[in-house]
Amino acid sequence: MLNIIIILVLGSVVAYISKFNLESTSVNLGGYVINDVPLFYVIIASVLTGLILSYLFLLLQQVSNSLTLRGKRKEIKTGRAENLDLTKRIHQLEIENERLKNGSTEPSDRNAL
Numbered sequence: 001m002l003n004i005i006i007i008l009v010l011g012s013v014v015a016y017i018s019k020f021n022l023e024s025t026s027v028n029l030g031g032y033v034i035n036d037v038p039l040f041y042v043i044i045a046s047v048l049t050g051l052i053l054s055y056l057f058l059l060l061q062q063v064s065n066s067l068t069l070r071g072k073r074k075e076i077k078t079g080r081a082e083n084l085d086l087t088k089r090i091h092q093l094e095i096e097n098e099r100l101k102n103g104s105t106e107p108s109d110r111n112a113l
Contacts, residue, residue, distance in 0.1 A: 017040045017043055017044065021038070021043060022039070022040070023038070023039050024036045024038060024039075025037055025038075025042060
């Protein structure tokens with residue numbers, strides 16, 4: 001429903017622009033010259049070109065942001081793995097510390113935590 005409303009509004013804007021801008025103009029595109037083009041075509045083409053270019057810049061920015069986030073996710077994953085390894089090592093050292101305090105000779109659990 002929202003799409004239909006947007007299309008109707010855009011169609012109304014185009015009709016309004018075309019109603020008051022029927023003068024013929026010539027368009028210079030580098031070495032090419034196009035004669036007798038209605039002014040509203042030039043206006044609409046300019047707006048569409050601007051929208052397409054801004055969309056392309058937005059896509060480039062989103063790709064850059066996703067690559068940056070991917071690198072950050074890898075850093076976080078590495079940090080979590082390191083944290084887990086350190087937690088395991090702390091637990092093993094605590095077990096060894098308790099064993100030394102109690103004078104026990106039973107083997108330490110290397111697979112603990």
